[in-house]
Amino acid sequence: MNLIDENLWPECLLTFLKVIKKSDLDKSILDCGAGGRRPPLAFFKQLNFETYGIDISQKSLELAKRYENDKNIILNIQYGDMRDLPFDDSSISFIYTQNSLCHISKKDHSIVINEINRVLKVGGYCLVDFMSAESSYCTEDQMGEIVGDNEYRMKDGDYHSFFVDNEPDNYFCNMNIFRVDKIITYLKNEQDPVRHVRYYYYAQKR
Numbered sequence: 515m516n517l518i519d520e521n522l523w524p525e526c527l528l529t530f531l532k533v534i535k536k537s538d539l540d541k542s543i544l545d546c547g548a549g550g551r552r553p554p555l556a557f558f559k560q561l562n563f564e565t566y567g568i569d570i571s572q573k574s575l576e577l578a579k580r581y582e583n584d585k586n587i588i589l590n591i592q593y594g595d596m597r598d599l600p601f602d603d604s605s606i607s608f609i610y611t612q613n614s615l616c617h618i619s620k621k622d623h624s625i626v627i628n629e630i631n632r633v634l635k636v637g638g639y640c641l642v643d644f645m646s647a648e649s650s651y652c653t654e655d656q657m658g659e660i661v662g663d664n665e666y667r668m669k670d671g672d673y674h675s676f677f678v679d680n681e682p683d684n685y686f687c688n689m690n691i692f693r694v695d696k697i698i699t700y701l702k703n704e705q706d707p708v709r710h711v712r713y714y715y716y717a718q719k720r
Contacts, residue, residue: 527554530639545568546567546611547568548591568599599632691716
């Protein structure tokens with residue numbers, strides 16, 4: 515399999531790649547929530563980036579390790595919590611997180627982005643995505659107990675956080691937001707289509 519095949523990877527990561535390829539910083543990149551059957555870090559590894567990843571799920575870490583073994587690559591994915599990144603200040607050039615933050619509280623969103631800002635080098639770039647409250651499943655029936663504004667807690671204690679337009683802007687202190695994409699997709703099911711809406715924030719550390 516050609517890991518660089520652009521058809522294999524999310525559009526947001528291809529956009530992020532176009533941005534960071536123009537940077538003069540060293541090619542170090544961190545994925546927060548890096549585990550799973552097909553770790554996106556493999557895409558950057560094949561492009562000669564120095565890759566690092568963390569994940570809090572042991573199952574996701576095991577799947578990522580299996581992928582590494584199958585492809586004979588080393589992605590440097592380890593156990594870690596996005597709220598306390600195991601990296602030194604100003605040590606990584608590029609950081610992204612995709613499909614992970616939606617499972618934590620809005621308060622913890624702020625903690626995570628502060629950690630991303632801490633670890634990023636000056637002039638480094640990050641990509642962070644947020645779930646939109648315009649998603650059709652942003653309801654108490656589907657998400658659980660309401661604990662805040664478009665914020666829910668399920669019976670297992672897992673959070674689901676949703677945002678409205680421009681709401682995440684305040685998280686990016688000491689960063690310049692230079693691009694925000696709002697992507698709407700529809701997933702078919704047996705009844706009504708599921709509307710899935712996300713914001714993708716691209717920012718640079720000052």
